[in-house]
Structure formats: structure tokens, C-alpha cells
Amino acid sequence: MPDTANILQLESLQVHFPIQGGLFDRVLGRPAGAVRAVDGIDLSVGRGEIVALVGESGSGKTTVGRVITKLAQPTGGKMLFEGRDMTSVQRASALRPYRHRVQMIFQDAYQALNPRHTIFDIVAEPLRSLRLVDNRKQLADRVSEALASAGLNPPGDFFARFPHELSGGQRQRVVIAGALAVKPELIVADEPVSMLDVSIRAQILQVLVDLRHKHNMALLFITHDLPLAWLIADRIAVLYLGKLVEIGSADEITFQPRHPYTVALLNATPQMGGDAGRAEVPALQGEVPSAARVPKGCRFHPRCPLAFDRCRQEEPPPIEVGPKHLAACWLAN
Amino acid sequence: MIDSSHHKASLLEVDGLSIDYGLKGISSRAIDGVSFALRAGEAVGLVGESGSGKTTTAMAIAGLLSPNARVSSGEVRYRGNRLPIDDDAAMRPHRWTETSVVFQGAMNALNPVHRIVKQIAEPCMLKLGMSRGEATGRARELLELVGIPADRGAAYPHELSGGMRQRVMIAMALACRPSIVIGDEPTTALDVITQAQILKLLGELRSQLNLALILITHDLSVVAECCDRVMIMYAGRIVEDGAVSEIFAKPKHPYTRLLIDAIPNPANGKKMIRPIPGDPPNLLTRPSGCVFHPRCPSAIGICATEVPSLEKCGQGRVACHLHRSSQQDRVSVHA
Numbered sequence: 082m083p084d085t086a087n088i089l090q091l092e093s094l095q096v097h098f099p100i101q102g103g104l105f106d107r108v109l110g111r112p113a114g115a116v117r118a119v120d121g122i123d124l125s126v127g128r129g130e131i132v133a134l135v136g137e138s139g140s141g142k143t144t145v146g147r148v149i150t151k152l153a154q155p156t157g158g159k160m161l162f163e164g165r166d167m168t169s170v171q172r173a174s175a176l177r178p179y180r181h182r183v184q185m186i187f188q189d190a191y192q193a194l195n196p197r198h199t200i201f202d203i204v205a206e207p208l209r210s211l212r213l214v215d216n217r218k219q220l221a222d223r224v225s226e227a228l229a230s231a232g233l234n235p236p237g238d239f240f241a242r243f244p245h246e247l248s249g250g251q252r253q254r255v256v257i258a259g260a261l262a263v264k265p266e267l268i269v270a271d272e273p274v275s276m277l278d279v280s281i282r283a284q285i286l287q288v289l290v291d292l293r294h295k296h297n298m299a300l301l302f303i304t305h306d307l308p309l310a311w312l313i314a315d316r317i318a319v320l321y322l323g324k325l326v327e328i329g330s331a332d333e334i335t336f337q338p339r340h341p342y343t344v345a346l347l348n349a350t351p352q353m354g355g356d357a358g359r360a361e362v363p364a365l366q367g368e369v370p371s372a373a374r375v376p377k378g379c380r381f382h383p384r385c386p387l388a389f390d391r392c393r394q395e396e397p398p399p400i401e402v403g404p405k406h407l408a409a410c411w412l413a414n
Numbered sequence: 415m416i417d418s419s420h421h422k423a424s425l426l427e428v429d430g431l432s433i434d435y436g437l438k439g440i441s442s443r444a445i446d447g448v449s450f451a452l453r454a455g456e457a458v459g460l461v462g463e464s465g466s467g468k469t470t471t472a473m474a475i476a477g478l479l480s481p482n483a484r485v486s487s488g489e490v491r492y493r494g495n496r497l498p499i500d501d502d503a504a505m506r507p508h509r510w511t512e513t514s515v516v517f518q519g520a521m522n523a524l525n526p527v528h529r530i531v532k533q534i535a536e537p538c539m540l541k542l543g544m545s546r547g548e549a550t551g552r553a554r555e556l557l558e559l560v561g562i563p564a565d566r567g568a569a570y571p572h573e574l575s576g577g578m579r580q581r582v583m584i585a586m587a588l589a590c591r592p593s594i595v596i597g598d599e600p601t602t603a604l605d606v607i608t609q610a611q612i613l614k615l616l617g618e619l620r621s622q623l624n625l626a627l628i629l630i631t632h633d634l635s636v637v638a639e640c641c642d643r644v645m646i647m648y649a650g651r652i653v654e655d656g657a658v659s660e661i662f663a664k665p666k667h668p669y670t671r672l673l674i675d676a677i678p679n680p681a682n683g684k685k686m687i688r689p690i691p692g693d694p695p696n697l698l699t700r701p702s703g704c705v706f707h708p709r710c711p712s713a714i715g716i717c718a719t720e721v722p723s724l725e726k727c728g729q730g731r732v733a734c735h736l737h738r739s740s741q742q743d744r745v746s747v748h749a
């Protein structure tokens with residue numbers, strides 16, 4: 082696929098956070114370690130495409146989102162937006178056009194909204210700071226439009242209200258409206274529904290899916306919930322300890338997973354239909370190791386029920402196991 | 415499930431329980447006429463959204479109601495004896511020895527400055543009158559029981575992972591050999607793989623120790639994994655109660671059906687999950703009649719005016735006018 086078809090491309094993206102050693106370590110000249118939060122990720126998002134980034138806590142999924150929205154600086158690799166290298170752009174003035182096109186939706190709507198600002202001011206904030214409107218009339222129109230797109234109708238009713246006057250679902254819509262106000266081409270949504278009650282979730286997901294249909298907006302959906310990822314996304318990328326272990330179409334990942342970690346995630350997901358259709362594999366033991374001490378070889382091998390000698394020595398590269406379906410596992414061959 | 419023949423075998427009976435919370439002179443009803451019975455060794459899921467009253471119901475049973483809660487009617491009986499659920503001091507002998515709770519946020523529930531073995535030993539000393547040595551031995555046994563090597567008992571909570579801390583919470587809950595353990599969203603803060611491990615552990619302990627388990631959760635699929643029976647709550651009332659297999663296959667209450675449809679299930683093919691229309695109920699302005707009627711797609715005239723009672727229906731119970739009339743019709747046909 083040519084680069085221009087992708088709105089976003091990550092190439093060997095790396096984010097290492099240095100560990101500040103103690104005085105003792107420094108005197109002895111011990112090398113400072115690093116938390117390898119993101120450790121070489123290749124991922125692309127096409128125009129109008131919905132890609133889900135799935136992983137457990139500590140997998141680095143949120144850090145990837147923060148790099149894309151320029152809230153964290155990568156320590157290696159590249160990030161291309163429409164083919165343009167954005168990796169080292171840091172000046173606020175240079176970033177302004179980028180921020181206009183890439184927006185983020187945060188998980189916790191209670192914390193993402195300033196309790197002392199009205200809904201109007203919250204949604205108007207990015208329009209003002211990115212200087213996208215010329216006058217008050219335009220500002221009011223854009224805010225109305227954003228609130229309506231996020232399903233807050235009639236928008237005028239919400240202008241003068243404060244976040245505490247709204248329900249959880251409405252608050253999350255305000256967060257979405259804030260991101261939509263600037264008409265971005267890519268939205269990074271970090272667990273946008275995990276704080277919400279089940280009955281509200283579907284409404285929020287519907288809003289996100291509609292945006293893609295109406296505005297051809299691309300979405301990177303960060304979640305820990307595989308069935309949810311399957312439902313909303315075109316493609317799913319599964320992250321383990323800073324690296325992609327498997328990527329493919331939502332259906333292939335859900336119904337023909339090839340990496341043992343993906344299989345384990347699917348098996349661990351509680352299902353309403355009971356155990357029918359579950360692969361016969363032993364449950365995973367233990368927990369995700371610390372990103373400061375990444376295991377040698379395949380980083381999943383200490384927990385993998387199928388690991389053999391090679392897995393302990395050599396890190397498996399992504400192997401094509403189907404059309405646009407890659408799995409980083411020696412057994413996927 | 416609640417017919418009279420079972421009443422004698424019930425470990426716990428909640429009978430018409432209503433609890434109000436007072437706030438600045440306004441009182442709002444958190445649970446409204448909740449009735450159910452729990453048998454020894456039974457695992458029941460208490461499912462509902464925020465504000466459904468699931469936590470209030472469970473905390474009333476555990477004797478952990480907050481000071482501004484007022485029991486306005488009904489009672490809770492444990493092995494046939496009425497529990498003084500609104501009397502903090504009188505509930506003390508009941509707490510932990512008969513009913514214990516595994517709380518959600520293990521990091522907040524554990525004391526950060528004490529070693530975990532000491533924290534588990536504490537209830538054994540206070541409640542069972544053990545000496546420090548005996549209690550420590552018991553704590554070490556409990557750690558092994560929940561899958562933590564006893565030597566890890568010297569660790570402080572921050573040295574443990576989230577899953578391990580939740581195991582410590584379970585060990586504490588089991589310390590005084592209760593017959594009922596209440597899990598208040600015990601796996602909500604955990605990753606899926608850790609969640610599966612904890613649910614499996616709870617299931618094993620339950621059959622090993624013949625525990626009755628009340629699992630409070632907003633996640634129906636968690637209940638499907640590890641409970642026999644589920645009670646669905648909405649705005650302070652139980653709307654449906656029945657065997658897990660039955661409720662998921664054939665939900666009777668429209669709310670239950672909508673809840674199930676709101677969860678993505680790859681086994682059912684790719685269809686967008688359906689939102690439940692409307693907003694969650696405001697407990698200060700409770701709707702008349704059936705509390706769910708403003709959001710119910712199948713509501714009929716009577717739903718707005720008359721409160722449907724929770725009545726026996728098949729193997730379970732359901733509070734829905736639609737169900738009552740259809741059942742009556744069927745009865746008359748058979749007659």
C-alpha cells in the first residue's frame with residue numbers, strides 16, 4: 082500500500098523511559114536501565130480506517146496513543162502523518178496544524194473536563210487555541226455542530242451547563258465533542274467506553290462509528306477488550322510488552338488467532354455463551370513482566386504454554402500468516 | 415427458587431428490604447422492596463448499572479451500610495435469625511465470621527505500611543481469639559490457599575501485582591471461615607487474563623469450602639462464567655432472577671434482554687450492539703409504575719401507572735407486566 086493511502090504510519094517506533102539509578106549505582110558506574118514501554122512498533126492507519134490497539138496494562142498501548150498525539154516523545158523510530166515525518170517536530174507553532182488534524186479522546190471524562198468551565202467553553206477551547214474561527218457566530222456554530230455530532234441534542238441546551246450537571250455518558254460525549262470540534266482526520270480514543278455503564282456504551286460507540294461514515298475519519302481505538310475491538314474495528318493489533326505480537330483483520334484475529342497470546346486473551350475473555358467455541362489451551366499463568374526487564378528471545382516465552390528452545394533465544398519477526406495478517410511467533414510458520 | 419420448600423434450607427433471606435439514603439434533608443431510595451433467598455454454597459450474580467442498588471443490597475447483608483443509610487422496611491435473616499443490619503455495633507459479631515467482603519480496589523483496601531501476613535492475621539486474632547503465632551500460621555495457610563507462596567507474606571502491598579493483591583483480599587475474606595463471601599466487583603480493575611485467574615480461584619474455593627458467593631458486577635459475562643444464578647437490578651429493584659443458563663438463553667424482562675444485546679459477542683455474528691434508549695434513572699425523581707418504563711421499548715399503558723411485582727415465572731422470577739399478562743393468558747389456555 083503506498084504511503085499516501087495511510088494517514089498515519091509508525092515505523093519501528095520506540096519509547097524508552099530511562100530509569101534514574103541511585104547515587105550508589107552511579108558511583109559504581111552501573112548502567113542505568115530503561116523501561117521499554119514501546120519497543121519497536123510498525124503500524125499504519127488508513128484514511129477512514131478503524132484500527133484497534135489491544136493489550137493489557139503495561140503493554141504500552143496508551144504510550145503509543147500519547148506519541149501519536151505528541152504528548153510523548155519517541156526515543157527511536159519514525160512517525161509519519163500523510164507521509165510527512167512528524168517524529169521530531171516539537172515547536173508549538175509547527176504542531177498547530179497537526180493538532181488540528183489529530184485529536185485524542187481520554188478515558189476518564191470526569192477528569193478530562195474542567196469542572197469550572199461550561200460545556201460551551203470546553204468544546205470551544207480547541208477552536209480558540211488553534212485559532213480556527215474568526216468570530217463569535219462561527220464559534221457558536223462550530224460548537225453546536227460538534228455537540229450535535231456527539232449526540233447531545235439540542236446543543237443549545239448544553240451551552241451553559243457545567244460537567245457536574247451531566248450524566249457519565251453525556252460527559253463522555255462532551256469529551257468527544259471537544260475532539261470533533263476541530264474536525265480532525267484522525268482520532269485516538271483511549272478506552273473511551275470502559276468507564277461507562279453497559280447501556281451507555283453502545284451509544285458512544287455508535288457516535289464514533291457514525292463519524293467514520295459521515296466524515297471518513299480514521300480512528301485508533303485503544304482498548305483491553307477484544308470483543309469490543311472486534312465489533313468496532315476493521316483491523317486489530319495485539320500488543321504485548323511494548324511489541325505487536327499479532328495484527329490482522331478483526332475477524333481473522335478473533336476467529337483465527339495465530340499467536341498464543343492472542344489465543345490466551347480470547348480464552349480469558351468471559352463469554353456469555355459459556356465455553357462453546359473456545360480453543361483447548363491451558364490458561365496462562367503469571368502476569369505481564371515489568372517493561373524494565375523484558376525477557377530475552379520472544380518476550381512472551383516465560384508465559385507461553387507452547388514455548389520451545391528457539392523462543393528462549395531468538396526474538397521471532399512478524400511472519401505473514403494470511404492476507405495482511407502478521408504474527409510474531411516461531412510457531413506461526 | 416424461592417418457593418417455601420427451600421426457605422428452610424436458606425442460609426440468608428432478604429425480605430422486602432428498602433433502604434434510603436438521607437442527604438441534606440432529602441432522602442432517596444437506594445433499594446426498594448428487595449427480596450431473595452440464598453442457599454449455602456450457591457453462587458449468585460447481582461448485576462446492575464450504577465445506581466441500581468446492587469452495592470447497597472450487598473453492603474446491607476454484610477452489615478457495612480454507611481451512616482446516612484436508613485432501613486425503612488424489611489429485614490435480613492441469617493440462618494433464620496433477624497440481623498440488626500442498621501446497628502453497627504450489633505453487627506460486629508456477624509461481620510467477617512459469617513459474611514465477608516472482597517472489595518474492588520485492593521490497593522486502597524490494604525494497609526500500605528503493614529506486611530500482608532500481618533493484615534491477614536489480624537481478623538483471626540480479633541475475631542477468632544487466636545494468639546499472634548496461631549494467627550500467623552493461619553495467615554500463611556490462607557496465602558497458600560489463594561495461590562501465593564507463604565513466604566511472600568513478608569511483602570508489603572506495593573510489592574505485589576494487582577492480581578496478587580486481589581488474592582490477598584480473598585485470603586483476608588476467608589480468614590474467619592465465613593459462609594458467605596461478597597465480591598464487590600472483585601475483578602473490575604484487573605486485566606482479562608488476571609481476571610480469569612481470580613474468577614477460577616473463587617470458583618475453586620467456593621466448592622472446596624462450600625461458600626455461598628454473591629458477586630456484584632456490572633458485567634453480565636463475568637456472571638455467565640462463574641455463577642449459577644443471576645439477579646438483575648434496576649433502579650433499586652430486582653427485575654429478574656433466575657438460573658444463569660436460562661436468563662442468557664431466554665431473558666424475560668425487556669431490560670435484561672437489552673443488557674445482553676448491549677454486550678458484543680463474536681459468537682453471534684457481527685452486529686452493532688444496541689444501545690438502551692434514554693438515560694439512567696434519577697433516584698430522586700423515580701418514575702411512577704415500572705421504573706424501567708421510560709426506557710422500555712415494549713412498555714404498555716399499565717407500565718406507567720402500576721408497579722409490577724416480582725413474581726414467579728418458570729424457574730425464576732420476573733417483575734414485568736408483559737410477562738404477567740402473557741403468563742396468565744397461557745394459564746387460561748391450558749385451563
